[in-house]
Amino acid sequence: MIYFEFLSVYMEICSAKRFNFAKKMFDFIIVGLGIAGWSFVRQLQENKRSFVVFDTSAENSTLASAGVFNPVILKRFTLAWKAAEYLPYALLQYKKYELENTGHQFIYDLPIYRKLTSVAEQNEWSSVSGRPVFEKYMNGISHEHLPGIESPFGFGVMKNTGMIDVNLLLSVLRKQLKKQNLLRENRFDYKRVRFVKNHIEYEGLxxxxxxxxxxxxxxxxPFFGHLPLMGTKGESILVKLSKPVNMIIKSNIFLAPLPGTGLHMAGATYNWTDKSLTPTSEARIHLAEKLQKLYHEPFEIVGQKAGIRPTVKDRRPLLGRHGEYENLFVFNGLGTRGVILAPRLAKMLFEHIVFDIPLPEKVDIKRFG
Ligand SMILES: Cc1cc2nc3c(=O)[nH]c(=O)nc-3n(C[C@H](O)[C@H](O)[C@H](O)COP(=O)(O)OP(=O)(O)OC[C@H]3O[C@@H](n4cnc5c(N)ncnc54)[C@H](O)[C@@H]3O)c2cc1C
Structure with missing residues (x-):
């Protein structure tokens, strides 16, 4: 028994030495590098705090996403929670990162063309788009001819919308962190966390x-698994269109050009029961049928993606401190709009941890007792 304990401690020390971390006290350990992890790491870099990241990237919802930013819920013509308020800060953060990484483009400004299907929808678009809250995002109706897409009632056109190349965004940060020895590409093992006075130890860190x-x-x-995170599986297909369209099309599915690939993403499904990450043939067939109804030219399916959106019972993010272990924090629940919400929420959480600024009640996990 003693031998095994000795062996385990020895292995931890070796692992820490390999990373040259043995003596250093880091400010933060971050577990997970999706858009939430990226946004939090950016706060740490900007505020010159030290950190190490653990990430398997095996279950990454950000990499399955299209990275579209659009604060308006087009089904109901309402603004998504805090989306219009948080979007400018998000775009600022992505822009700053673009400027720091010359040669890379992360932000693509693209209009969204919402296919209108009746005179009633045309009238609704015209009246809603004139309201002050929507003016910034909704333009008039276009009767442009788009290749492969018939829309006798035209398209409601959106502005100040677009896509973030989330794949590139994460891969650039991963490369930088790897170079600096700040990324461990393995699963964080909760059982190995030790609480020592006012800090934490983990495998010699x-x-x-x-x-x-x-x-x-x-x-x-085990520390935060009790929170009411429900998870909504989403699948999309990657397609090669015979006649590409250069904007995001929204009908009962969305069709978005993937930057720099010549491909389009068509999606997405919403499944509240299946919590696996396996792409399914049902979803592929379902999306292909919907795409055929929207796009009347030939296309080829070249790939499929699946991810689980971190959705929450009350549709609000999950941020805050653990009730018992004061050094542990959670940043989750970004739902369907991670690209817009993550940067601003990351700033709030950082300021909460470091400067003790209270979190808004709506996002604080204290609301669940
Ligand atoms: C099909 C689909 C389309 C979407 N489209 C959009 C869109 O267009 N726009 C938009 O804003 N949002 C979209 N979303 C939602 C968006 O993807 C999520 O809001 C966001 O990605 C959540 O980011 P996250 O960082 O919280 O989690 P994730 O991106 O899932 O990242 C979590 C990371 O933590 C790692 N991890 C977990 N546990 C451990 C552990 N113990 N040790 C080490 N690593 C660990 C995982 O492997 C993963 O890499 C879409 C989602 C799906 C599924």
């Missing part, structure tokens, strides 16, 4: 705080 940005992976986290 010392840190003041751990922030869990694990997306749906949070379900397996």
């Amino acid at each position: 010392k840190a003041k705080y751990i922030v869990f940005t694990e997306g749906f992976g949070l379900k397996k986290n």
Whole structure:
């Protein structure tokens, strides 16, 4: 028994030495590198705090997403929660990162063309788009001819919308962190966390705080797994269109050009029961049928993606401190609009941890007792 304990401690020390971390006290350990992890790391870099990131990237919802930013819920013509308020800060953060990484483009400004299907929908578009809250995002109706898409009632056109190349965004940060030896590409093992006075030890690492940005992976986290994260599986197909369209089309599915690939993403499904990450043939067939109804030219399916959106019972993010272990924090529940919400929420959480600024009640996990 003693031998095994000795062996385990020895292995931890070796692992820490390999990373040159043995003596250093880090400010933060971050677990998970999706858009939440990216946004929190950016706060740490801007505020010159030290950190190490753990990420498997195996269950990454951000990489399955299209990265579209659009604050308006087009089904109901309402603004998504805080989306219009948080979007400018998100775009600022992505822009700053673009400027720091010359040669990379992360932001693509693209209009969304919402296919209108009746005179009633045309009238609704015209009246809603004139309201002050929507003016910034909704333009008039276009009767443009788009290749392969018939729309006798035209398209409601959106502005100040677009896509973030989330794949590139995460891969650039991963590369930088790897170079600096700040990324561990393995699963964080909760059982190995030790609480020592006012800091934490993990496999020979010392840190003041751990922030869990694990997306749906949070379900397996013994510290925060009790939170009401439901998870909504989403699947999309990657297609090669015979006649590409250069804007995002929204009908009963969306069709979005994927930057720099010549491909389009068509999606997405919403499944509240299946919590696996396996792409299914049902979803592929379902999406292909919907795409055929929208796009009347030939297309080829070249791939499929699946991810679990970290959705919450009350549709609000999950941020805050653990009730018992004061050094542990969670940043989750970004739902269907991670690209817009994550940067601003990351700033709030950072300021909460470091400057003790209270979190808004709506996002604080204290609301669940
Ligand atoms: C099909 C689909 C389309 C979408 N489209 C959009 C869109 O257009 N626009 C938009 O804003 N949002 C979209 N979303 C939602 C968006 O993807 C999520 O809001 C967002 O990605 C959640 O980010 P996250 O960082 O919280 O989690 P994730 O991106 O899932 O990242 C969590 C990371 O933590 C890692 N991890 C978990 N546990 C551990 C552990 N113990 N140790 C180490 N690593 C761990 C995971 O492997 C993963 O890499 C879409 C989602 C889906 C599924």
